[in-house]
Amino acid sequence: MKNNCDKDSQFSKQIVQWYIKNGRSNLPWRKNITAYKVWISEIMLQQTQVKTVIPFFKKFVSRYPNLKSLSIANEEEILALWTGLGFYRRAINIYKAKEIILTDFKNRFPKSFDDIVRLPGIGESTAGAIMSIAYQIPYPILDANVKKVISRYESVENDSTNTSNKKLWALSSKHTPSKNIFSYTQGIMDLGATVCHNSKPNCGICPLQEGCKSAFKIKVSKKETKKQNPTKKINYVLARSNDSFLLFKKLEESFWEGLWTPLELDSYHPFPWKDGIKTQEEIAVKHKLSHLNLDIKIKIYSFEKAFKVKTNKKYKWVNKSNIDKYGMPKPIKSIIEKL
Numbered sequence: 001m002k003n004n005c006d007k008d009s010q011f012s013k014q015i016v017q018w019y020i021k022n023g024r025s026n027l028p029w030r031k032n033i034t035a036y037k038v039w040i041s042e043i044m045l046q047q048t049q050v051k052t053v054i055p056f057f058k059k060f061v062s063r064y065p066n067l068k069s070l071s072i073a074n075e076e077e078i079l080a081l082w083t084g085l086g087f088y089r090r091a092i093n094i095y096k097a098k099e100i101i102l103t104d105f106k107n108r109f110p111k112s113f114d115d116i117v118r119l120p121g122i123g124e125s126t127a128g129a130i131m132s133i134a135y136q137i138p139y140p141i142l143d144a145n146v147k148k149v150i151s152r153y154e155s156v157e158n159d160s161t162n163t164s165n166k167k168l169w170a171l172s173s174k175h176t177p178s179k180n181i182f183s184y185t186q187g188i189m190d191l192g193a194t195v196c197h198n199s200k201p202n203c204g205i206c207p208l209q210e211g212c213k214s215a216f217k218i219k220v221s222k223k224e225t226k227k228q229n230p231t232k233k234i235n236y237v238l239a240r241s242n243d244s245f246l247l248f249k250k251l252e253e254s255f256w257e258g259l260w261t262p263l264e265l266d267s268y269h270p271f272p273w274k275d276g277i278k279t280q281e282e283i284a285v286k287h288k289l290s291h292l293n294l295d296i297k298i299k300i301y302s303f304e305k306a307f308k309v310k311t312n313k314k315y316k317w318v319n320k321s322n323i324d325k326y327g328m329p330k331p332i333k334s335i336i337e338k339l
């Protein structure tokens, strides 16, 4: 969806001027910008806050500073670096996308919107951000912050329905300037994150206050009613032999997809080991995902020796010293580190 605007609006000019003075130019992905770094940061920022992303981004680019270094990484190594960031499908998509870039684009990050938007994990908004920030070619974007600013400025619905998304895309396209796209794109994202807050927009310092149809009209909710997430109980069994732990690759398309976990006990997987148990202990831990609370119980069984398992699941005995080489949910990794 290319921007067709040939006359830059007051809206975009105000955002550009504001960004030059107030933008978060210190963010690590805004230094020595490359399409590769914009891509990694944009994927990490999907559904995750900036402050959470910063250490993960730094670690990722220090291990893989460019496509050349990433091209030889396997899926496991990428998932291991993602441990704790959540939404692990994003890491799997980075692996798939870099394989396509290697084979179809001679390991150079594609330069056209149509090629970028076809890569796994990249939607129209992320492709627009890469075009605008890395290549400085104007394309509209529509992430959560941009939706919020534009919907308030224009006083239109922002309820994630197809109709409202279509309207917001058209408005985003209309406001996207033909000049200064780099500052505009980052500026509108920053404005949504740091001024036009969800429950308490700071209209008094907003550069858009004059033209904004919602300025000073957004009601401040005294106490946001926090949506209660459902709780899922999980019963794991973890076999260990000295410092080696028996882990299984989770292949189902749900949370922790692609990660290594102990064996989950359910009606399909009843208790698997009867012989040779030396000791057993139980650990309980609670863990919050963005959409789910997990109530985890892990029964740990010690064995003299590692053994083979009859299963169609992918499994491995992982030594504690190698734990950083595997993608593993944070609570599971913390428990094993302490054992």
Ligand code: SF4
Binding pocket: 149, 152, 153, 195, 196, 197, 201, 202, 203, 204, 206, 207, 208, 209, 212, 213, 214, 215, 216, 218
């Ligand atoms: S004036 Fe207020 S509501 Fe409008 S964009 Fe700015 S901060 Fe948001």
